[in-house]
Amino acid sequence: MSGAQGKKGRVLIVGAGISGLTAATALGRQGWQVDVIERKSSIDDSGGVGLTLIGNAMRALDVIGVAHKCVEAGVPADFLNIMRADGTLLMENPVPRIGGSEWPGGTGIRRAAFHAILLEAAGNVISSLRCGETATRWSEERGQVLVTFSTGYSAAYDLMIAADGLNSSTRAELMPDIKPNPSGQACWRVPVPRPPGIDRTHLFFGGKHGAVGVCPISDDLAYMYIVQAYDGGRQDPTRLHEIFADEVEGYGGLIAELVKHVTDPTQVNFSPLPAMIVPKPWGKGRVVLIGDAAHANPPVLAxxxxxxxxxxxxLAEEISATPGDIPDALNRFVERRYDRARRVVEASWQLARAEVEHRKDVDIHAIMRETAMQLAAPM
Structure with missing residues (x-):
């Protein structure tokens, strides 16, 4: 960790996930003194398997100098294969480079590898990262946030950033009535060996589920996923591998081949998919929400x-532009981000409900095309 005192001020980040570590790195590089706390006892990838970083994510990650590392660690692709449920190829679909010509349309990457890249970048510029610690209470006095931690320690900050995820305890304290809404969908994810020659996502349509896919995420690893309608019932954790196999029964090609590797229930992740957009101003005073604490959506748009x-x-850009007027910077931040995040949440919700309700009047391709065009614009 960097021991240098920030020239611009002191920031606390609650949560060491993707949003929190990105914010920590961006602010540390801008000269802020950054402390990060994480409620878990260690920093990890939250048990995830993999994800796809679309071009606009890469464009943003390039600001903190890690985009090229992500491409090298992952599997970049400018196409995805649209498959029939029986495993035959329907079409090769281009993935537009919405982040600019330098960045692939999409890059599949292991969550653990991505998290390690972010953790290394943050570690080079922040003051401290403390695990097993939470902010138990805070108040504002004379232009600072006074925070008391679960360890009993107290400190004053110019800004507190809540990047503590979908079930944010900070949001619950500030806005107890704002909670994620069920989308009516759930997602299964499980790691499998990457088949030889598979260099892009294969997405299967026409079967019993909205989407079944295989995404390569490293030289030797891929993950299978199912996005399906979900009524809120529980899954037996000891039978997740068997239930997953039942769910893809009838699919051919890669799916039938790879499901043979799904034998361990502890490797299968099943999670309901929520949707949420927190109303403006995404916080109160000098406490602001970012990432899943402020907005969440089903993964159909990645x-x-x-x-x-x-x-x-x-956020780092805005508060660094006017470090002496953080309240105004936070207003500018929310004005820049709210409509963009809202459009993604609403489009994802519309696509999720269309699948759950078997809607034939929803132009899925038009929604995805329009959203991609909007995301190609600067942040």
Whole structure:
């Protein structure tokens, strides 16, 4: 960790996930003294498997100097294969380079590898990262946030950033009535060996689920996923591998081949998919929400992580532009981010409900095309 005192002020970040580490790095590089706390006892990838970083995410990550590392660690692609449920190829679909010509349309990457890249970048510029610690209470006095931690220690900050995820305790304290809404969908994810020659995502349509896919994320690893309608029922954790196999029964090609590797229930991740957009101003006073704490959406547009990364970069830009007037900087931040995040949440929700309700009147391709055009614009 860097021991240098920030020239611009002191910032606390609650949460060491994707949004929190990106914000920590961006602010540290801008000369702020940054402390990060994480409620878990260690910094990890939250048990995730993999994700796809679309071009706008790469454009934002380039600001903190890690985009090229992500491309090198992952599997970049400018196409995805649209498959029939029986495993035959329907079409090769281009993935537009919405982040600019330098960045691939999409890059599949292991969550653990991505988290390690962000952690290394943050570690080079922040003051401290403390695990197993939470902010138990805070108040504002004379232009500072006075924070008391679960360890009993107290400190004063110019800004407190809540990047503590979908179930944010900070949001619950500030806005107890704002909670994620179920989208009516859930997602299964499980790691599998990467088949030889698979250099892009294969997305299967026409079966019993909205989407079934295989995404390569490293030289030797891919992950299978299912996005399906979900009524809120529980899954038996000891049978997740068996239930997953049942869900993809009838699919051919890669799916039938790879499901044979799904034998361990502890490797299967099942999670309901929520949707949420917190109303402006995304916080109170000198406490601001970013990432999943402020907005969440089903993964159909592959924008969950990207929106949090963009939040972090824009927030660092705005408060660094006027470090002596953080309240005004926070207003500018929310004005820049709110409509962009809202459009992604609403488009994702519309696509999720269309699948759940078997809507035939929703132009899925038009929604995805329009959203991509909007995200190609600067943050």
């Amino acid at each position: 924008q969950g992580a990207a929106m949090g990364i963009e939040d972090a970069i824009v």
